[in-house]
Amino acid sequence: MIQARTLLNPFKNVPFLAAFAMTLLLALISVIFAEQASAHGYIESPKSRVYKCNQLININCGDAQYNHNNLETTKGFPASGPADGQIPSAGWTSYSALNAQSTTRWDKTTMNGGPNTFTWYLTNPHATTDWKYYITKPGWNPNQPLKRSDLELFCTYTDGGTTPPKNVSHTCDVPTDRSGYHIILGTWDVYNTTNAFYQVIDVNLINNGTGPQLPSVPGNITSIIQTLNSITLNWSASTSSSGISYYEVFRNGSLVGSPAQPSFVDTGLQANTSYTYTIKAVDNNGNKSAASAPAAFSTNNGGGTTAPAWSASQVYLAGNKVTYNGVVYEAQWWTQGDTPGTAAVWKKVV
Structure with a gap:
């Protein structure tokens, strides 16, 4: 008697295998993106503009105060990277307060020209292509938004894909042919992503043995x-x-x-x-x-209110009263050198 055999269906477990493969692929992708997303860092010495925001040395920095290690965008500066006027914020709209630029807006670190050490703190080190440092040129306009034509490269360290420690220090020769307020830009190009991190430092540069x-x-x-x-x-x-x-x-x-x-x-x-x-x-x-x-x-x-004798060298504001030739007069607006009794700025007090 011939017994009937049940033929095995070769496609019976295909849905299960496909689901398993998809789950594995998604897990792998999530690990890769998690590693890349956590690869952040900032310049802690001398303190960068955004790190000083985090330390409340710089104020009114907006969201950047809480995200000082997150200034990341396309690498390859100056050929690519953040647009002119958006370099300090790495092009992030939410961090745009960092792009404000004037001689008095940001706290400055006093620095001598010559050898200086720049130290990054990496919250999660990542394979690195290189580190570069740029400085504003002599005669740049500190009251205009920072643009790439304001900057020139003065120091490069190449890692070639190796993964650095959490603290990374570079000694660079800061130019000695300029003094006063300058901006130093540090870039960290990540090796296996398309991005880089951008940090600007505001410095009061001293050269030739003299201060500003x-x-x-x-x-x-x-x-x-x-x-x-x-x-x-x-x-x-x-x-x-x-x-x-x-x-x-x-x-x-x-x-x-x-x-x-x-x-x-x-x-x-x-x-x-x-x-x-x-x-x-x-x-x-x-x-x-x-x-x-x-x-x-x-x-x-x-x-x-005291009504002192009028003085030609004194500055008077609206409401100020003076005595001139025995008569009390009150200034109607800002004045200096205008004689009471003859100039319209003075009103006789009755």
């Missing part, structure tokens, strides 16, 4: 106008080869104003109280003078 030329110290702080709750200050203007941007006025050691002109009205004060002031000048390169000699002045004691 500081503005002259404000002097001759005077006040001939005081009210119950305000003190009007005037001082001699400072000078600087790059021009004066503004002044910093300190009351009892605390910054209370940043006027562009050598005069300031300090308001919201207590009556019959003495206050001590010092002033610093800030030039168009962000350099600050030493503080002026302190000067103390007092608000009125309740007897009303």
